[in-house]
Amino acid sequence: MSLLIKNGRIITAADDYKADIFISGEKIQAIGEKLQVEADQTIDAQDHLVMPGGIDPHVHLAMPFMGTYSSDDYASGTLAALHGGTTTVIDFVLQTQGKSLHDALSSWKGRSDGNCYGDYSFHMAVTDFNEHTAKEVGQLIEEEGITSFKTFMAYKGALMIDDGQMIGLMKEVEEKGGMVTVHATNGDMIDTLIAKHRSEGKLSPLYHYLSQPEITEAEASGRFCDMADYTGVPAYIVHLTCEGALNATRRAGSRNQKVFVETCIQYLLLDASLYEKDFDGAKWVMSPPLRQKKDQKALWSGINQGLVQVVATDHCPFKWAQKLMGKDDFSKIPNGHPAIEHRMELLFSEGVNTGRISPNKFVEVTSTNPAKIFGMHPKKGCIAVGSDADLIIFDPHKEHMLSADTHHMNVDYSAYEGWKVKGKCIHVILRGKHAIDKGKVKIEKGYGSFIKRNKVSKVV
Ligand SMILES: [Zn+2]
Known part of the structure; x- marks a missing residue:
């Protein structure tokens, strides 16, 4: 299974540039301008930001x-x-x-x-x-x-x-x-x-x-x-x-x-x-x-x-x-x-x-x-050749409202009920798989895997 993300503005902790990303299997295989590759699926990220998938280390x-x-x-x-x-x-x-x-x-x-x-x-x-x-x-x-x-x-x-x-x-x-x-x-x-x-x-x-x-x-x-x-x-x-x-x-x-x-x-x-x-x-x-x-x-x-x-x-x-x-x-x-x-x-x-x-x-x-x-880099947390293809394709201008009526958490109120937010995740890629497509879930329960972490570096 391969995936091409075209025309996105790639944002990392260090960089900000326009390029395509080619993914095969779970990993990023190539990053470059106007990549000439055949892919099973293509996502057009025009006017969107492409950023590393979030890591929440406290849940x-x-x-x-x-x-x-x-x-x-x-x-x-x-x-x-x-x-x-x-x-x-x-x-x-x-x-x-x-x-x-x-x-x-x-x-x-x-x-x-x-x-x-x-x-x-x-x-x-x-x-x-x-x-x-x-x-x-x-x-x-x-x-x-x-x-x-x-x-x-x-x-x-x-x-x-x-x-x-x-x-x-x-x-x-x-x-x-x-x-x-x-x-x-x-x-x-x-x-x-x-x-x-x-x-x-x-x-x-x-x-x-x-x-x-x-x-x-x-x-x-x-x-x-x-x-x-x-x-x-x-x-x-x-x-x-x-x-x-x-x-x-x-x-x-x-x-x-x-x-x-x-x-x-x-x-x-x-x-x-x-x-x-x-x-x-x-x-x-x-x-x-x-x-x-x-x-x-x-x-x-x-x-x-x-x-x-x-x-x-x-x-x-x-x-x-x-x-x-x-x-x-x-x-x-x-x-x-x-x-x-x-x-x-x-x-x-x-x-x-x-x-x-x-x-x-x-x-x-x-x-x-x-x-x-926490010892997961560069497998996670970056957009680089050889890293896990964990990416979000984000519309920085899209406005929406947070509410218990629309959130996906298993709780019957929102701590942010009625908050108007500007910026929304449109696509989510997890280890090469198109996991979320405009709000629709495309992976199965059990796809998530346990990540064994490396020893801690004192020079992060
Ligand atoms: Zn806690």
């Missing part, structure tokens, strides 16, 4: 939580991602405290294997670091291609590890060639504030926000940077939301340390005023919470300063009936919001089409950087 599909699951499974989640131009996702396996990393991996594989439309990989969340876990780190890197290890500095008793475990894990991961990523918020401070608000009868979603002030994230981000510097491990902060935390990484830079930073689309576009809408604010209950306008400004600047390398989603949808579990107590609202489908189009519309970021920067933070940081 939670079919994630067990409080006796329920996040509402997108591997089929609906990866398919919704494809509709929005994201061809690869990295999901999180969560170790159960007292059990092994491999136990968790096999239960996650049971839900994901054979069920994905798009390509996928896993981070391993280490919630219980001990002698046994330490032995598994090298095995996961060498045998499973799982090279990033997520940690939590919050959620004591369920997910959190203490600083001693953190240092132990960092040393092990550094030695074996992996990366440590972190949910950096101060769990003890937050637990104290939650208990205080509950005891005072302050139970609405607004108090979810007020229980996690900026300092809880700034403090933990700084502490994480210090521990990473001490151990020398490649380090990455997930879903960084605020100016104070960003400044912690800026200070790390001033001692010649490199810490990778991911923010998520919602922290760039939405703010904490949404928590003032009574229980409707539960739609945006996530951790860390939405912040202030000044934090959005810091994050947009951080992208252009190269301090923020990745824009992800932390997609973790729950249906309204699930959110209602916390109707009388904000601390029981399942955390997370649906965004896997909208990241690319929202960032293009609000970033590129408003002039806040360049088209090259858009590709860098949605695809190339996540591929490089």
Whole structure:
């Protein structure tokens, strides 16, 4: 099977030019002006942008939580991602405290294997670091291609590890060639504030926000940077939301340390005023919470300063009936919001089409950087001869509206209901296959494959 994409404007993290792309099998075979080749199928990309398929390195599909699951499974989640131009996702396996990393991996594989439309990989969340876990780190890197290890500095008793475990894990991961990523918020401070608000009868979603002030994230981000510097491990902060935390990484830079930073689309576009809408604010209950306008400004600047390398989603949808579990107590609202489908189009519309970021920067933070940081480049994240043919053909001018009535995510509301967006994914190619054709799905469930990742390079 071969495919020719003609007349497109190719945008990568570095380049911007007009050329044709010839694909045979799963790979890009040739790029050039007016290619003279015979192909089984031709797509005319005149007036459209051709960009690398998006990589969302932070999603939670079919994630067990409080006796329920996040509402997108591997089929609906990866398919919704494809509709929005994201061809690869990295999901999180969560170790159960007292059990092994491999136990968790096999239960996650049971839900994901054979069920994905798009390509996928896993981070391993280490919630219980001990002698046994330490032995598994090298095995996961060498045998499973799982090279990033997520940690939590919050959620004591369920997910959190203490600083001693953190240092132990960092040393092990550094030695074996992996990366440590972190949910950096101060769990003890937050637990104290939650208990205080509950005891005072302050139970609405607004108090979810007020229980996690900026300092809880700034403090933990700084502490994480210090521990990473001490151990020398490649380090990455997930879903960084605020100016104070960003400044912690800026200070790390001033001692010649490199810490990778991911923010998520919602922290760039939405703010904490949404928590003032009574229980409707539960739609945006996530951790860390939405912040202030000044934090959005810091994050947009951080992208252009190269301090923020990745824009992800932390997609973790729950249906309204699930959110209602916390109707009388904000601390029981399942955390997370649906965004896997909208990241690319929202960032293009609000970033590129408003002039806040360049088209090259858009590709860098949605695809190339996540591929490089997480050991998938140049297989993924670029448009080059020999790379996987993961491409989107994008109309930068097409206007459309986001709504629960039209989205493909398995959730009965939209966090962006009624948003008018300029720029739309028209075609999506995944490993050479025409996966999405103007909104129509042309691949089968199970086409998505697990991507084994390379060891982490310290010189990304
Ligand atoms: Zn997350």
